[in-house]
Amino acid sequence: MRATYRNKGNKDYWKARWENISIDPPKLNPDVYPLKYCIETIKKKEAFILEAGCGAGRILNYYHSLGYKIKGIDFIESVIDRLKKFDSSLDVEQGDIAELQYQDATFDYILAFGLYHNLEYNVDDALRESFRVLKNQGTLCASFRADNIQNFLIDSEARKKSNSSVDSELFFHKMNYTVRDLKKLITGSGFRIISIEPVVNMPLLYKFRFFRDRGHKIFNEPLGRQEGYRLSKFGKYIQMLLMHVLPNVFCNVYVVKAIKER
Numbered sequence: 001m002r003a004t005y006r007n008k009g010n011k012d013y014w015k016a017r018w019e020n021i022s023i024d025p026p027k028l029n030p031d032v033y034p035l036k037y038c039i040e041t042i043k044k045k046e047a048f049i050l051e052a053g054c055g056a057g058r059i060l061n062y063y064h065s066l067g068y069k070i071k072g073i074d075f076i077e078s079v080i081d082r083l084k085k086f087d088s089s090l091d092v093e094q095g096d097i098a099e100l101q102y103q104d105a106t107f108d109y110i111l112a113f114g115l116y117h118n119l120e121y122n123v124d125d126a127l128r129e130s131f132r133v134l135k136n137q138g139t140l141c142a143s144f145r146a147d148n149i150q151n152f153l154i155d156s157e158a159r160k161k162s163n164s165s166v167d168s169e170l171f172f173h174k175m176n177y178t179v180r181d182l183k184k185l186i187t188g189s190g191f192r193i194i195s196i197e198p199v200v201n202m203p204l205l206y207k208f209r210f211f212r213d214r215g216h217k218i219f220n221e222p223l224g225r226q227e228g229y230r231l232s233k234f235g236k237y238i239q240m241l242l243m244h245v246l247p248n249v250f251c252n253v254y255v256v257k258a259i260k261e262r
Contacts, residue, residue, distance in 0.1 A: 001147060001175060001176065001177055001178065001181045002147045002152070002175070002176045003120065003172060003173075003174075003175055003176070004145075004151075004155045004172075004173040004174045004175070004176060005170035005171060005172060005173055006158065006159065006170060006171065006173040007169070007170060007171070008171060008173075009171040009172070010118050010120075010171065010172055010173060010174075011075070011076070012171075013173065014055075014075075014076050014118070015076050015078060018055060018056060018074075018076055018078065018079035018082070019078060019079075021056055021221060021222065021225075022056070022222050023056050023057055023061075023082055023083060023086040024055075024056045024057045024058035024061060024222070024225055024226065025058075025061060025226060026058070026061045026062040026064075026065045027058040027059060027061075027062045027225070027226055028226050028227055029226075029227050029228040031228070032227075032228030032229075033113075033143070033199050033200065033201050033228070033253070033255070034058075034059060034111075034113040034143065034201075034255075035058075035059065035062060037141055037143075037197075037199075037255050037257070038059055038062075038063075038111055038141065040141075040257075041109060041111070041139055041141040041257060042063075042068075042109055044108065045066075045067070045068060046069075047068070047069070047108035047109055048069050048070075048071075048106065048107050048108050048109075049063060049068060049069065049070040049071070049107065049108065049109045049110075049111060050070075050071050050072075050073070050102075050106075050107045050109070050110045050111070050133070051063075051070060051071070051072045051073070051110075051111045051112070052073055052095075052097050052110060052111070052112040052115055052130070053073070053074055053075075053097065053112055053113065053114060053115030053118075054072030054073060054074050054083070054092065055074060055079060055114075056079060056082075056083075056225070057072065057083050057086070057090070058225055058226065059111060059113070060072040060083070060090065060092070061087070061090075064087070064089070064090055064091075069091075070091065071091045071092070071093075071107075072090065072091065072092040072093075073092070073093055073094065073095030073097070073100075074092075074094065074095070075094065075095065075096055075097075076094075077094045080092050080093060080094050097112070097115060097116070097119075097126040097129060097130070098119070098122045098125040098126040098129055099125075099129065100129045100130075100132070100133050102133045103133070104132055104133065105133070105134065105135045105136065105138075106133045106134075106135070107133055107134055107135065107138060108134075108135055108138050108139075109134075109138060109139050109140075109141065110130050110133070110134060110138070110139075110140045110141070110142070111141050111142070112130070112140070112141075112142040112143070113142065113143045114143055114145075114253070115142065115143075116142060116144055117143075117144050117145040117174050117175045117176070117177065118174060118175075119175070120172040120175065123175070123185065124185070124188070124189065127185065127186065127189035127191075128189050128190070130189070131189050131190045131191060131260055134260045135260070136260060136261065136262060137259065137260065137261065138259070138260045139194075139257060139258070139259050139260075140191060140256070140257070140258045140259075140260075141255065141256070141257050142255070142256050142258075143199065143201075143253040143254065143255050143256070144175075144177045144182055144253060144254050144256060145174050145175065145176045145177065145252070145253055146176060146177065146178075146198065146248070146251050146252060146253055146254055147176035147177055147178045147181070148176075148248060148249050148250075148251065149249055150204055150249060150250055150251075150252070151176055151252065152176075155173075177254065179196055179248070179254065182196055182254055182256055183196070186256055186258050190260065190262075191258035191259060191260060192258060192259050192260075192261050193256065193257075193258050194257040194258055194259055195255075195256070195257045196254050196255070196256050197254065197255045198243070198247040198248050198251035198254055199251055199252065199253050199254065199255045200239065200243065200250070200251055200252055201229070201252040201253055202224065202229045202252065203229060203231060203235070203239045204239075204242075204250065205231055205235045205238060205239055206224075206229045206231060206235075210235075211231050211232055211234065211235030211238070212229075212230065212231060212232060212235065213230035213231055213232050213235075214232070215230070216229070216230050
């Protein structure tokens with residue numbers, strides 16, 4: 001388990017990020033992270049879903065547009081306000097995953113992509129709260145940033161670009177987890193683990209224009225968030241080979257599926 005530090009605090013980072021990105025339309029590509037894992041997890045249309053850390057709404061809007069009962073929470077108030085302006089029928093509110101204001105056994109599913117690894121000290125509290133508000137046999141589907149060489153190098157490069165000197169003040173950014181860390185963390189919160197899968201969000205090769213799909217040569221984050229970060233045929237082949245040989249080195253995140261059984 002390794003912590004990443006940068007020159008901007010976690011909440012300030014996300015506030016700036018959501019203010020500089022458009023609200024997401026429903027995500028289009030069912031074959032890529034994170035929608036792929038939502039579809040694998042959610043089996044009942046009559047279910048009540050919580051998306052914790054809904055951000056700009058790509059998953060929230062997808063399920064809302066299909067008529068599912070889904071509630072979104074995020075700790076950044078400004079992005080919640082923007083979601084309400086985007087679609088007043090969305091069920092969204094500001095919330096803290098470590099102190100949820102819902103009764104026990106409220107939700108059938110909790111989706112949480114890129115959320116728990118933003119917590120420096122109280123991730124155990126957050127997972128116990130998630131366990132509490134899930135119904136018996138309810139499922140958690142969540143992603144956690146991987147503790148591997150690739151993410152270490154990305155963090156080092158980001159630190160250089162921020163022009164942070166050795167003496168400048170640094171703030172917690174994200175926690176990075178190994179599979180062993182996650183097994184201990186998830187089971188310690190009461191869940192039974194269904195699977196832990198190494199997953200690619202934005203491929204490392206996508207950072208190089210040469211490997212991108214024709215429609216993605218010019219970097220466009222809203223497009224990438226909606227369609228997935230598409231590689232060319234050659235890029236896909238190389239990426240597939242890397243993930244086949246060294247999945248725990250070339251993944252960005254681990255997607256955990258876990259169930260509550262009491």
